[in-house]
Amino acid sequence: MNTKDLFPPKNIGFIGLGVMGSPMCANLVRKSGLPVHVNDRSAEAVATAVAAGARDAGSIAGVGASADIVFLSLPSIVQVESVCEELLAANPRPRLIVDMSTSEVARTRALAKKLEAAGVAFVDAPVARTAEAAVKGTLFITVGGTQDLFDGLLPLLSHMGSDVLHCGETGCGQIVKILNNITVMMTVNALSEVITIGRRAGMDGKALFEALSKGSADSFVLRNHGMKYMVPDTFPEKIFPVDYAIKDASLALALAREGGFEPHIATYTHDMLGQVKAAGFGLNYHPVLVQLVDGRVKGPAA
16 A cells, blocks of 8 residues: 555544543644644534634544544544444545554454555554643554554654654554553552552551652552552542553453463453442542552452
């Protein structure tokens, strides 16, 4: 597929203006200098994007017909597949679709083959880090696709991320993102046990984590999830909630089992998150897991 004349594009599109997608789109609008055509189920989200300089495409097909390259930021592969069907029905079609959602690897690769057979190139480019990083344009973006497509997309992706990594062929961006997230969740689980042990032994949680941050146990998860949320015991909604964590943990387990491996720590963490959800905390920031670990929240089996 010849995409050499695709870069730089004349118009780009963005579908999915949620907690992460909205600021990502805003950075493209502000920094790319290109018309950005948008669509979302939320009229309010579209209005916010338009107020920032984006153009309301009116529909998914409208985005496809208006943009050379379309970026997606959607809840799961189910929505990604559905949106891509509508983009294929657009006239004209986009020439490249970039999925920045976190999606199942096997279905991502199958979708890429389907799109490429229809003459539409595909790249997976899921994002990591926080909603604050999305606003600042400092996301970590892991890219799966050909080197030519990565090179062409890099200037646009760099408007949204400070670290943009080519991970390999289609699907490899998703592999890195999924394994990044399960590593974070397993670390949160470990920190939940550590702070519980420390507190019950008579140590202040803040003092404990501050001390650990000076030694070999230091990590971003300790400083962010631990010190900013677990120590003050605040777990707001609309920041990567338990529901999303369960989805991504499930993707990691599926990926492991496809390779004939049965993971133990990841499975335990997934099950613990399920208990937190069952206790009514599905919408809270996922480090709320600490309340299950320390016994304040009782799982269904308790």
